[in-house]
Amino acid sequence: MPASLEQRRHLVTEIPGPRSLELMSRKNAAVARGIGTTMPVFAVEAGGGIVKDVDGNSFIDLGSGIAVTTVGNSAPRVVEAVREQVEAFTHTCFMVTPYEGYVAVAEALNRLTPGDHEKRSALFNSGAEAVENAIKIARAHTRRQAVVVFDHAYHGRTNLTMAMTAKSMPYKSGFGPFAPEIYRAPLSYPFRDEKDVDGQTAAERAIDVIEKQVGSANLAAVVIEPIQGEGGFIVPADGFLPALSQWCAAHDVVFIADEVQTGFARTGDLFACDHEGVVPDLIVTAKGIAGGLPLSAVTGRGDIMDASHVSGLGGTYGGNPLACAAALATIETIEAEGLVARAGDIGRLMLDRLNRLQADDDRVGDVRGRGAMVAVELVKPGTTEPDAELARQVAASAHRSGVIVLTCGTYGNVLRFLPPLAISDELLTEALDVLTTAFEEATA
Incomplete structure (x- = not known):
């Protein structure tokens, strides 16, 4: 400092x-x-x-x-890493002339995120952008369109993520129409649920709504914050996330954990999903990933991540070399300290x-x-x-x-x-x- x-x-x-x-x-x-x-x-x-x-x-x-x-x-490691990178080059665009930093961040994410299966990563700029790309990837993999999100959710301010976000004011009011094929299910909210609604019961309630209002045959993905952020730091009751994940696996639905706010040591685990041993198909990260520089990522199962055609994913600034240098230094700081x-x-x-x-x-x-x-x-x-x-x-x-x-x-x-x-x-x-x-x- x-x-x-x-x-x-x-x-x-x-x-x-x-x-x-x-x-x-x-x-x-x-x-x-x-x-x-x-x-x-x-x-x-x-x-x-x-x-x-x-x-x-x-x-x-x-x-x-x-x-x-x-x-x-x-953070000293982050400051020094960015200083060294800015002296080398600030940008070339990974889609034009790639650079090692992007690959190294992807390797780190594949190593650190939940699960020991084969993974791939793609880098973007903001949490909302990464959420949108996770939906694109899930739709390409399943060839289905519907997406389920939850009460009190917050996923971003772009058109698709506004549709996924629950709270109208200030995030959505006056900005419609919004993207279609977004459906909402009830969350486990221990403070406001009835006393007999534990995590398993809350999951059954949500799954019943999903099956009746959407149907698994139409559903590309279930997207959830393991601990909700803007919605009120709501921690679902134990058992809620594992039950949802298991239902998704049984019906070939992509289970996406939005860890934009919870990821990278914030919750006392490296990722909030680690608390109950939940292994998402795709995990979305941003915020704490790069010590203040704009970077986000989607990391997930190799076969799902590779479902998109070549050049179907990307962006001019995605995985900017300065942000990648900061991310590697951030990860080093988390582990070393x-x-x-x-x-x-x-x-x-x-x-x-x-x-x-x-x-x-x-x-x-x-x-x-x-x-x-x-x-x-x-x-x-x-x-x-x-x-x-x-x-x-x-x-x-x-x-x-x-x-x-x-x-x-x-x-x-x-x-x-x-x-x-x-x-x-x-x-x-x-x-x-x-x-x-x-x-x-x-x-x-």
């Missing part, structure tokens, strides 16, 4: 400060209104667990750029503290997550009625006090925490202290 970046929360102005206000005015005049921001501050340095703004304020980072900077915003285990340590610290908060505050309806992917769902006291306004107030208070916190959820009532795995326990504990105070202020 930058040598000048002290690892402490430090506020020298009100939030936002004068320089950030000036830049926000320029942003409003120059940038399309549809591009929103969570924090009204402009970053100049970031690393470890700190983001520093143009006014000299230092914030504790519990967002990681939405799960992107898992190894930190300026034991960051899978570190995510588990972060999760235990956070869950212990948040469970104590829940015991003292009946507005915290649920605490959930795995590893460094943790959330609290906020409700009206004594009920399960979502309280989006409380989530907004707590997040805003944390922002003013120097802690970056994100919200999510279909109902807008979930606070989500995605700290970089480079954060210290001291910073994490301080951020949770700030969060506790934010709840107290919301009570007042």
